[in-house]
Amino acid sequence: MVATSHDVMPDIELYQPTDEANALALANTLGADGWLLGGGQDTFGWLKDRNKSPAAMIELTQIDAWKGIKEIDDGIEIGAVTTLTEIANNPLVQSRYGLLATAASKVASPQIRNVGTLGGNLNQDARCWYYRRGLDCYRAGGNICYADSPEGLNREHALFGQSRCVAVSPSDTAPALVALDATMVVSSSSGQRTIAAQDYFLGPDRDIRNMTVLNEGEILTAVRIPSSFANAEFYFEKVADRNVWDFALVNVAAAIKVSGGVIEDVRLACGAVECVPRRLEAVEGAIRGQQRSEELASRAGELAVDGARALNYNNFKVPLMQNLVKRAIRG
Numbered sequence: 650m651v652a653t654s655h656d657v658m659p660d661i662e663l664y665q666p667t668d669e670a671n672a673l674a675l676a677n678t679l680g681a682d683g684w685l686l687g688g689g690q691d692t693f694g695w696l697k698d699r700n701k702s703p704a705a706m707i708e709l710t711q712i713d714a715w716k717g718i719k720e721i722d723d724g725i726e727i728g729a730v731t732t733l734t735e736i737a738n739n740p741l742v743q744s745r746y747g748l749l750a751t752a753a754s755k756v757a758s759p760q761i762r763n764v765g766t767l768g769g770n771l772n773q774d775a776r777c778w779y780y781r782r783g784l785d786c787y788r789a790g791g792n793i794c795y796a797d798s799p800e801g802l803n804r805e806h807a808l809f810g811q812s813r814c815v816a817v818s819p820s821d822t823a824p825a826l827v828a829l830d831a832t833m834v835v836s837s838s839s840g841q842r843t844i845a846a847q848d849y850f851l852g853p854d855r856d857i858r859n860m861t862v863l864n865e866g867e868i869l870t871a872v873r874i875p876s877s878f879a880n881a882e883f884y885f886e887k888v889a890d891r892n893v894w895d896f897a898l899v900n901v902a903a904a905i906k907v908s909g910g911v912i913e914d915v916r917l918a919c920g921a922v923e924c925v926p927r928r929l930e931a932v933e934g935a936i937r938g939q940q941r942s943e944e945l946a947s948r949a950g951e952l953a954v955d956g957a958r959a960l961n962y963n964n965f966k967v968p969l970m971q972n973l974v975k976r977a978i979r980g
Contacts (some may be wrong), residue, residue, distance in 0.1 A: 659696075662705040663696075669714045669836070669870070675707050677838040681709050685868060687730055687769035690761055695754050696773075700783040708746040710766070718742060725873040726834075729768030729868075733822070734759070736767060738851065746874055748883035748902055752825035754902075755885070758893045768869045771823055771849075772861055775816035776896055776926070777806070787813040787857050797960060808957040808966055810856035810923040815960060817921045821887060823850065824902040824918035824926040829878055834871035835863065847918075848871075850925035860924065878904040878916065884977040888969060897921040899969045903977035910941050917977065919953070922970055929953050929974065936978060943979060950975035 661950035668674040671856050684703035695701035715728040718739050749803040785791030796803040797815045806815040831846040884903040889895035899921050906914040932949045953974040
């Protein structure tokens with residue numbers, strides 16, 4: 650009798666297209682059976698825990714058309730398989746869109762940023778450990794949320810948008826792109842469509858199984874950042890248990906145009922407080938056109954957490970989010 654090891658990687662077909670037409674054709678043909686692979690940081694965790702078993706993988710990192718950073722008519726375009734290190738170190742991003750450069754530099758560790766891609770950071774799945782361990786929660790097709798239960802461990806979970814699932818968006822770059830009013834470029838074998846960054850992510854009230862608007866056969870191929878907030882005043886802060894490796898407990902991204910001490914325009918987003926990057930439009934409306942001051946920053950922080958619903962173990966996130974928003978407005 651031959652013993653079978655459970656630590657053997659399951660059989661998975663690997664496709665490594667080098668041009669976009671071939672990659673899009675593969676995505677279309679394989680559909681839900683084709684796992685899109687960028688840097689692989691999220692992928693291999695799923696495989697290791699045996700909670701995902703794709704029939705095939707489509708590696709995207711050899712497609713030059715989806716790499717790099719270039720100027721376009723109204724801003725810049727970043728290929729979705731551009732690494733986080735490239736984005737953090739790029740002089741063009743640093744000089745005009747430092748918010749994204751800073752956010753990219755705060756992801757995990759240098760080793761992970763060297764291989765992790767922008768698309769991978771944006772499209773990673775929920776980080777709730779109940780879901781990741783293969784339990785039959787709502788997101789996995791069951792009829793319970795283990796995190797939002799009397800005994801649930803939910804220290805890292807949501808303050809807003811808790812509709813069955815209380816997991817949060819784990820991305821550091823997503824709030825920065827929402828604050829920069831970015832546009833996602835989504836490609837498929839039938840064409841291309843663009844989606845505002847704010848509308849790209851899905852909450853559980855809209856789709857309990859998916860975290861983005863990507864359909865089968867579609868691939869996020871680029872991100873475009875308009876010049877509207879180029880060279881604005883930027884603020885990004887991430888609070889995590891450790892400065893490296895850990896996901897945010899709360900992060901804040903702000904793009905602010907100030908003239909003569911008056912906030913002429915502003916876009917704000919927080920991560921790790923909702924299943925999607927949370928755009929703070931009420932705060933924006935309240936401070937736009939106002940003289941910047943400590944009092945205004947305090948009011949903004951209070952307004953930011955209006956309507957928050959803390960769970961058993963994440964009450965600390967309310968004052969944390971409030972203070973991060975206050976610091977962002979204060980500058």
